Amino acid sequence: MTSPVRLGLLRLTDSAPAVLADAEGLYAAAGLDVALQIEPSWANVADKLAWGKLDAAIMLPPLALAAVAGLRGMRTRLRVTMGISQGGNAVVVGRAAAAALPEVMPPDAAAAGRALGAWLRNQAAPPRFAVVHVFSTHNLLLRHWLAACGVDPDRDIETVVVPPERVVETLAAGQIAGFCAGAPWGDYAAETGTGRVVLGSSAIRRRHPEKCLALAAGWAERQPEAAKALAVALYRAQCLCDLPDRAAMLAALLANRLGLPETATRGALPGGTGLEQIGFAAAARLDPGDALWCLREMRRWGWLDADQDIAALAAETYQPVALEAWS
Amino acid sequence: MPGCPHAGSGAVFRADMPRDSLDKLAASRLARPLLRNRRTTGRATGEPLKILLADDDAERARVLMRLLARDPSVQVAAIEPGMLLADAVAAHRPDVVLVDMTRPDRDALEGLRQLSATRPHPVVLFVDEDDPSFMQEVIDAGVCSYNVGSVTPAEVKPVLRAAVALFRRHLQTHQALTAAESRLRERDVVDRAKAILIRTRKLSEPEAYRWLRRQAMASARRIPEIALAVVQAHEKETP
Numbered sequence: 001m002t003s004p005v006r007l008g009l010l011r012l013t014d015s016a017p018a019v020l021a022d023a024e025g026l027y028a029a030a031g032l033d034v035a036l037q038i039e040p041s042w043a044n045v046a047d048k049l050a051w052g053k054l055d056a057a058i059m060l061p062p063l064a065l066a067a068v069a070g071l072r073g074m075r076t077r078l079r080v081t082m083g084i085s086q087g088g089n090a091v092v093v094g095r096a097a098a099a100a101l102p103e104v105m106p107p108d109a110a111a112a113g114r115a116l117g118a119w120l121r122n123q124a125a126p127p128r129f130a131v132v133h134v135f136s137t138h139n140l141l142l143r144h145w146l147a148a149c150g151v152d153p154d155r156d157i158e159t160v161v162v163p164p165e166r167v168v169e170t171l172a173a174g175q176i177a178g179f180c181a182g183a184p185w186g187d188y189a190a191e192t193g194t195g196r197v198v199l200g201s202s203a204i205r206r207r208h209p210e211k212c213l214a215l216a217a218g219w220a221e222r223q224p225e226a227a228k229a230l231a232v233a234l235y236r237a238q239c240l241c242d243l244p245d246r247a248a249m250l251a252a253l254l255a256n257r258l259g260l261p262e263t264a265t266r267g268a269l270p271g272g273t274g275l276e277q278i279g280f281a282a283a284a285r286l287d288p289g290d291a292l293w294c295l296r297e298m299r300r301w302g303w304l305d306a307d308q309d310i311a312a313l314a315a316e317t318y319q320p321v322a323l324e325a326w327s
Numbered sequence: 328m329p330g331c332p333h334a335g336s337g338a339v340f341r342a343d344m345p346r347d348s349l350d351k352l353a354a355s356r357l358a359r360p361l362l363r364n365r366r367t368t369g370r371a372t373g374e375p376l377k378i379l380l381a382d383d384d385a386e387r388a389r390v391l392m393r394l395l396a397r398d399p400s401v402q403v404a405a406i407e408p409g410m411l412l413a414d415a416v417a418a419h420r421p422d423v424v425l426v427d428m429t430r431p432d433r434d435a436l437e438g439l440r441q442l443s444a445t446r447p448h449p450v451v452l453f454v455d456e457d458d459p460s461f462m463q464e465v466i467d468a469g470v471c472s473y474n475v476g477s478v479t480p481a482e483v484k485p486v487l488r489a490a491v492a493l494f495r496r497h498l499q500t501h502q503a504l505t506a507a508e509s510r511l512r513e514r515d516v517v518d519r520a521k522a523i524l525i526r527t528r529k530l531s532e533p534e535a536y537r538w539l540r541r542q543a544m545a546s547a548r549r550i551p552e553i554a555l556a557v558v559q560a561h562e563k564e565t566p
Contacts, residue, residue: 040428040433041428041433041434042434042437043433043437043471044428044433047428047452047471051459051462066438071438072452073451073452074452074454074456132434133434133437133438134434134438134441134442135437135438160411160413161413161432161434161435161437162411162432162435163431163432166432170411173409175411301441303438
């Protein structure tokens, strides 16, 4: 291989397999030279994949689909070849809502949603909720949950986008009433007394896929062997990330390499005591039905034209890699 | 060396280097294409093109604002610190938002219409699909542009081109400084020079340091520069 594979990621707990594969030499073991590129925003990841500045990235599935559909302004050729993680997001509210909610939140999503909905509809102006990107799993899950509980996510709340690493400070500053964000930020808000966790995202949709591996289609076509080797290395890393024995070490690694708060990061890893734990290897094998779920939700909110062929879009984007380990 | 920001870019430290070269750039060729193109495309309504600039690098933002403000058909405002990007767009109602790509809150501009049914204007990333090399330059420079509402690419491109040139120059200057600094740091050059002096001139460590300082004062240069010269001279003698 001539030049290193440029793999983009954000500072999040579920970037763990990409970071661990680097630390453990799993890329090299798969015959790959991989350069990790930590990006400040999802928009950067999408743009760099589109314009050949990244070969691959840990990505939000709805954003990959939106980029392929041209919802960001230009149709981008991307391929999602494997899942990276499942679960791990949290819905958190600030002090105003927290004080109005029952002392013990009902654990099931429907009852928790009704309790929050009652508070939401009592406010003079729609309270602001932050998600990490419009085309994020977080936004789709939050809207899905609220709508199922009789809340209109277009009228009863106002949605804004705040970068994950800033949601806690934005909540503390009173600029938002709550958020839905990935680990470690939900547990971190609780740990710092900034917010109260209302629900884990796995209660909204069990084992929901969270991050995926997206490849620039041009790169994947030129380097099919490298594309497969990348999946092999990441899958091996995923298996290691699932081991509770290694979680403390992994949390320290992520704190060091990505600058994440270590305790909250540990809480979201397997065996942790946080709100919910992220699953890795179980997410690896893609279910094309998940792409359809995302696309149906996006169409439901009017983001996709009703006549858009979502099955074709899903098939174009989701092209699962076939690994022997999965057969 | 003085007055020439690029001379000997390896070992010269000048705190005013970015300001210097950015200002020079703003004063020279950058303004021209901007003005020319804006004149030919001018808004049909006769209203100025309103630009919102989101750049946390105060120095670069200052120069870019000054550069853009030269064009009378352009109105520029900078985002207030701590303000959410979406709020700034709602408050300023710009036609174009120029964003430093290192800002994590750039995601806030994506799909504003999808985020809120009450926001009438779509906000769309500027992309020139017919000019991929320009798009590559844009991303390499680390600045991007979002159109708010109906703005034509012909209006935006000269503005973005000016920003790209400025960001690129800033990046180059910054990289030159970082390279020089890290080279000195990596080699721990002062310590190495002292070690050489201790060995070759039979000095104690404080004497070696005083020697470096004396040379620096005599030649009005900084100690690391002198140290680098010592190390380089020594390397030449003992390859």
